[in-house]
Amino acid sequence: MTSKSRCRFLAMLALVFVVVMVWYSISGEDTYFDLFYLPNSEKKEPCFQGEAERQASKIFGNHSREQPIFLQLKDYFWEKIPSTYELPFGTKGSEDLLLRVLAITSYSIPESIQSLRCRRCVVVGNGHRLRNSSLGSIINKYDVVIRLNNAPVAGYEADVGSKTTIRLFYPESAHFDPKIENNPDTLLVLVAFKAMDFHWIETILSDKKRVRKGFWKQPPLIWDVNPKQIRILNPFFMEIAADKLLSLPIQQSRKIKQKPTTGLLAITLALHLCDLVHIAGFGYPDAYNKKQTIHYYEQITLKSMAGSGHNVSQEALAIKRMLEMGAVKNLTYF
Ligand SMILES: *[C@@H]1O[C@H](CO)[C@@H](O)[C@H](O)[C@H]1NC(C)=O
Ligand SMILES: *[C@@H]1O[C@H](CO)[C@@H](O)[C@H](O)[C@H]1NC(C)=O
Ligand SMILES: *[C@@H]1O[C@H](CO)[C@@H](O)[C@H](O)[C@H]1NC(C)=O
Ligand SMILES: *[C@@H]1O[C@H](CO)[C@@H](O)[C@H](O)[C@H]1NC(C)=O
Numbered sequence: 001m002t003s004k005s006r007c008r009f010l011a012m013l014a015l016v017f018v019v020v021m022v023w024y025s026i027s028g029e030d031t032y033f034d035l036f037y038l039p040n041s042e043k044k045e046p047c048f049q050g051e052a053e054r055q056a057s058k059i060f061g062n063h064s065r066e067q068p069i070f071l072q073l074k075d076y077f078w079e080k081i082p083s084t085y086e087l088p089f090g091t092k093g094s095e096d097l098l099l100r101v102l103a104i105t106s107y108s109i110p111e112s113i114q115s116l117r118c119r120r121c122v123v124v125g126n127g128h129r130l131r132n133s134s135l136g137s138i139i140n141k142y143d144v145v146i147r148l149n150n151a152p153v154a155g156y157e158a159d160v161g162s163k164t165t166i167r168l169f170y171p172e173s174a175h176f177d178p179k180i181e182n183n184p185d186t187l188l189v190l191v192a193f194k195a196m197d198f199h200w201i202e203t204i205l206s207d208k209k210r211v212r213k214g215f216w217k218q219p220p221l222i223w224d225v226n227p228k229q230i231r232i233l234n235p236f237f238m239e240i241a242a243d244k245l246l247s248l249p250i251q252q253s254r255k256i257k258q259k260p261t262t263g264l265l266a267i268t269l270a271l272h273l274c275d276l277v278h279i280a281g282f283g284y285p286d287a288y289n290k291k292q293t294i295h296y297y298e299q300i301t302l303k304s305m306a307g308s309g310h311n312v313s314q315e316a317l318a319i320k321r322m323l324e325m326g327a328v329k330n331l332t333y334f
Helices: 003-026 029-033 051-060 095-102 136-140 195-206 236-245 262-273 312-324
Strands: 120-124 144-148 166-169 187-190 230-232 276-280
Touching: 051 236, 051 262, 051 276, 095 195, 095 230, 120 262, 144 262, 166 262, 195 230, 236 262, 262 276, 262 312
Parallel strands: 120 144, 120 276, 144 166, 166 187, 187 230
Antiparallel strands: none
């Protein structure tokens, strides 16, 4: 090469370098690398695409990600592979009721989540540790905020935030006035424990004669929501939370009444929906601490958990394991 052509070559190289740098900076790649600070920590928390998936495969196996998050009509309409288990771990025996529900609800994951390049999620537990946590503004920064059951937002914004992307619930844990505690676009995701739960949602959405019997606590009889906001959670997630996280026997679900809490289920869901999963407000007081309230919003103690079919010490071990392997990170003490 003559020195002139070498010069031209170097100039070309420099130009290519500049173009690549400019493209990289305007493509906004860096916005995913400096958004999060864990409280009490200077460490920045980047979002890596596919990270939760990698972690989830270690816990749940490699094929769990192929499962749809929400149930959809087409999977039931043509009698596909029948489910192995009954509710809450499968849909065996509840197909007819389910069909009627799926005909009036939706199953899509909203475009606002689909279009994210990296899904940063926080699962907000209902735990007392959120009291006076001032985590509200941090929680609101996540792309997806997942809440549980009847956990209120109104009046607690400073500690728990005001954004709700997804709320998991079952009839007995539904808010009587869902508009106050959710955003207009919140996905209300039904976790079905029994066939009656499908029946309830169907009657309430289609204005049929209400069902009153068969619940352990009276669910709302009038429920002002848009059916397009409702999703039905794939019971597969209940199955793998019970099996892989708690090692519960699945087959004998009729006799053995143990099941995961909605909180553990929500973490399982998040590991399948998101790229980064943080948790806040998880954990119960020690068993000897009989006076300590367990939720950030009501005055109940651990005693109220007796007979609920949840083993909180077993769940704590499962969450500890996920924290230790780095599958999830905690925003509050666990
Ligand atoms: C899942 O896939 C990864 C990468 O292909 C592999 O390294 C890992 O062993 C697999 N895990 C299981 C449980 O099959
Ligand atoms: C929260 O803060 C208020 C006011 O500072 C205080 O009265 C209350 O005891 C605190 N609650 C908890 C659970 O720490
Ligand atoms: C709950 O889990 C703990 C820890 O794994 C275990 O020792 C205990 O026997 C379990 N309790 C019940 C009622 O199954
Ligand atoms: C997460 O939990 C651990 C204890 O398990 C605690 O040491 C740490 O401070 C917690 N992180 C935050 C941000 O509270």
